[in-house]
Amino acid sequence: MTTRTLTCATTAGLTRAVRALAREHALDPAVRGRLVLSAAEAAGAALRAGRDTVLEWTYDPDEGVLTVVLRTPPGETGPVAAADLPMAADAVTGEEMVWRLPASPPPPGSAAPGADAGEDAGENAGQDARQDAGQDAGQDFDEAALAAEELRAVVAAADALTAEHRRLKDELAETNSGVLALYVQLDERDEQLRTAHGQTLRELEDALRPPPIKADGLELAVHYEPAGTDAPTGGDLYDWFVLPDGTVHITIVDALGHGVTSTRSALNVTHAVRTLALEGHRLQSIVGRTDEILRPFDRSVMATVLLARIDPATGELWLANGSHPPALLLRRDGAARYLEARGRGIGFPLPGSETPLTERLAPGDLLLLYTDGLTESRRDPIEGEKRLIEAAHKHLQSPTEEVPGAIAEDMHTVILHPDDTLALAVRFTGQ
Template identity: 85%
Template sequence: MTTRTLTCATTAALSRAVRVLARDHALDPAVRARLVLSAAEAAGAALRAGRETGLTWAYDPEEGELTVVLRMPPGGTGPVAGDLPLAADAVTEDEVVWRLPASPASPASPGQAAPDGAGEDAPDDAALAAEELRAVVAAADALTAEHRRLNDELAETNSGVLALYVQLDERDEQLRTAHGQTLRELEDALRPPPIKADGLELAVHYEPAGTDAPTGGDLYDWFVLPDGTVHITIVDALGHGVTSTRSALNVTHAVRTLALEGHRLQSIVGRTDEILRPFDRSVMATVLLARIDPATGELWLANGSHPPALLLRRDGSARYLEARGRGIGFPLPGSETPLTERLAPGDLLVLYTDGLTESRRDPIEGEKRLIEAAHKQLQSPIEEVPGAIAEDMHTVILHPDDTLAMAVRVAGR
């Protein structure tokens, strides 16, 4: 593994050096653009103060990984490494480190180019910048198209659900009961299709508060992000019936859009409240967001006033994962730093709404009973777990409510 170092005295020289080394290691143009911007932003204060910045990079052929280190001379202002366009893997008082999947350097090594832009690589700088701009524009166009599609889908779904509910509400109780099965099928249609994520097992159970209003405010969404992690959203909107369904749909669609746009997990609850507030000030919903890496079992949780997830280890130990945050429509909505955990093969993660634990009006008792019910299903096939837990929890119902239970398990490897 060969390590190379340059010293840069200006932001322009640093940007050119980063751009060339990123090109030579075949980084994606969009990633290259983020790395160039991040290096310039991190070292900007030091360079403006006349302090030279060191740039070191090394390629590990065994890992297929490029390590880029930005160093500032000691004794001055350290790197500015807040919310960089490309998140750093490590930040200290005098350096910022990025580790990126890459290819071996091409024969035209950036170490042969002068830091001030002179040399044979200089004419390519404008072309590289143009290529990065095209990649960023293409990504922005794709996100805009997806956002437009999701908005159209949301409008169409809301229109259809509300029109059907108004029509049914004008009929008598007998007709409502006769069409209960149809509405339950509609509720199923509002839910996302199953996803396939190698190494991860998921199953869900939903039960409305009553057959006369089978649509409710308990919804979920799951999808695989471009980086391979699985995103899960659990929403419990205030109220029952189609009005709460509309609120929950608004929340799940907004969360999906923000997640696909690459927003950080801890910012999504607060941003969703900002998006929905101008359109419907009556929306109140608790939200639980989970991200799981099927390959490693790493779990991130962000919460907005929602009941905590239950983690049951394969050895039988259990605990609730308490993440702080306030829900949509609540005062000061948003999430704090995500709670992180790692799931081992055989561990069981249970995500749910309060209808599962508060059927007897005592949430503390409900949480204890949930642990007991989950213990019984620890070794059961995943598709049986949520329904069996709900059946065990609802042996006595003093306070009927919409109920959603989801089970997640990392498969044995």
């Protein structure tokens, strides 16, 4: 392993020497061109300032590695940053820049490349060894041909990169097109799932809420609104049916909690109440008996209950309450009054109702039964009850089927406390 050294005084001499040693070791033309440009840029400042630059190279036959060292004089004209060169240096130490390149051994009998002393030592042509070496190097190869070869290699590499870029761009466009089509398919599938999900939820809601009943002398309508769209059912349920004696029974239940769990509790309450009512139990005993029935099965059930019985023929009204908000009665002339009936709800201490409150409806009177989600949306039940009277007055003359939804819309212009909401309207027509 022999180290050879050459002192170069001009950029042309340095590039010629680097090109010669690169050719001697059969470096790829593109690599050779980058090495020539890097050496010229690294030593350019020093050479322009008239300071010699030392080129040193060593070939290791065991590893097949050519080590090229460029050494510039110390000072401001030292090497440029390695990262800025066409071929980044493997090492930079002091004023030295080192490249290590895979290479082939030089052919037997090859001469060491020299600098162009005709330019560097110039005035005394033929008087020192540097000039002879430079001339010999110039005779060994056609520098212009090598430079053209390097340029062709660089252009070929650039063309290959351009072709690869075009190919990748086409692949990306094709991929994007496929992804877009997939997004469209997923969006369509999502819409189908949303539609099916909504249909299922509507069917579930319809199954939980009994259809309207017909009773001569009464007009009934109901509005239900869940606390959130992700849970279309909650603990606010109602039930209405005609008893064998012709009176209409209405149950309003508000079970503790939200979502499907509270729906189960509310269903248990409404089913128990319906069974007891159809068996002929007195209205004031039903809340207490319902608690007795459900306690062995689910001690966690807590629910407020409002029970109403109306005789469609006479307008006579009976109310039994279990911790539920009071019913609102609006007379045809606009007089409004909350019907306060005493009692405690299912799961409460000492559950049950006291003596039912009785009232007689006149033709045109409107009875509104509801859950606390209607009056407590702004967290103030007293203020909510005042607004409810105002809303009921506003819609007193509206068709009965529009009244519950219109009142709920007025009451929910501002919602500070979202909750399941149920509003049920009964108008006595006397017909």
